[in-house]
Amino acid sequence: MIRAFDLAAFEGATGADREGRARELDRICRETGFLVLSGHGVPEATVQGVWEAARRFFALPPEEKAQVSAPYPGYPYGWLGPNREALARSKGEDTPPDLKESFNGGPLTRPEGIADPDAYAFCYAPTLWPDLPGFREAWEAYYRALEDLAARVMRAMGVALNLPESFFDSYLRAPVSALRALHYPAMPEAALPGQQRAGAHTDYGSLTILRPQPGSRGLEIRDPYSGQWTEVAAPPGTFVVNIGDLMARWTADRWVSTLHRVVAIPGQPARQSLAFFHQPDWEAEIVPLDGSDAYAPVRSGPYLRAKFTATGT
Numbered sequence: 001m002i003r004a005f006d007l008a009a010f011e012g013a014t015g016a017d018r019e020g021r022a023r024e025l026d027r028i029c030r031e032t033g034f035l036v037l038s039g040h041g042v043p044e045a046t047v048q049g050v051w052e053a054a055r056r057f058f059a060l061p062p063e064e065k066a067q068v069s070a071p072y073p074g075y076p077y078g079w080l081g082p083n084r085e086a087l088a089r090s091k092g093e094d095t096p097p098d099l100k101e102s103f104n105g106g107p108l109t110r111p112e113g114i115a116d117p118d119a120y121a122f123c124y125a126p127t128l129w130p131d132l133p134g135f136r137e138a139w140e141a142y143y144r145a146l147e148d149l150a151a152r153v154m155r156a157m158g159v160a161l162n163l164p165e166s167f168f169d170s171y172l173r174a175p176v177s178a179l180r181a182l183h184y185p186a187m188p189e190a191a192l193p194g195q196q197r198a199g200a201h202t203d204y205g206s207l208t209i210l211r212p213q214p215g216s217r218g219l220e221i222r223d224p225y226s227g228q229w230t231e232v233a234a235p236p237g238t239f240v241v242n243i244g245d246l247m248a249r250w251t252a253d254r255w256v257s258t259l260h261r262v263v264a265i266p267g268q269p270a271r272q273s274l275a276f277f278h279q280p281d282w283e284a285e286i287v288p289l290d291g292s293d294a295y296a297p298v299r300s301g302p303y304l305r306a307k308f309t310a311t312g313t
């Protein structure tokens, strides 16, 4: 069982209670880097709005979804149809493609004046909107809610790292986060050897906020110490939050970016999920927080871009 963290309880706590909750958050991030988040304050109607919009999108015929296909390989947004991604390749595993499709969107606003043209060609590239009434509104409402939630989680994480609560704020002026809706079609009785719904991978950024389909199966994390895979169950109305590679690097590996996957269980019904990949500003310079030289400084955007190119098929 992964541990739970109540964000509202942390935010409302004072003194020793607050300190105890911060220690607990630090412990979770060191041990597994995965937690079940309650007290998040995101209205269930906002989640349901985008959930339903994504469901309607995935139900469209492929020709219609193709209207918002990524226009060229490596374009980060739009529809990525079946057989387009194998996440385990980011770990050097040569597997068949993941059994899924996704719709991806980027930041809602585009700041001026970033010197690196790659920022505009990649993270700030336009999201491609399907021609479905209400889709964009529902998507943007959820994106905005999750951007705010991520900033709150980052404040709690600052405290857990013994930093000022506002430490991360200056890295999050125009975050280059992405939202991905995932659809895993109903499973046939057999998959190819080595084929999963999502191959074993770590996430790339600061943190991921996931809303899995309630009651669905298959999401597993690999315990960094024992190597055991265990299934993650998230109670209805909660999010699963996990540490990504950039945060592990930022904390000089105090916190772990844990390997996870969605296994292909024969005969499983279709599954949907929403993954919000939080990523600091394009130009944010990520230097180990402990003052060590464990890792060379990197910039958030170029770091993400380099990670992203490894998983296409």
Ligand SMILES: O=C(O)CCC(=O)C(=O)O
Pocket: 182, 198, 203, 210, 212, 219, 260, 261, 262, 272, 273, 274, 275
């Ligand atoms: O769909 C899920 O539950 C997890 C997906 C995931 O880990 C990812 O897309 O990075």
Ligand SMILES: [Fe+2]
Pocket: 201, 202, 203, 208, 260
């Ligand atoms: Fe992931």
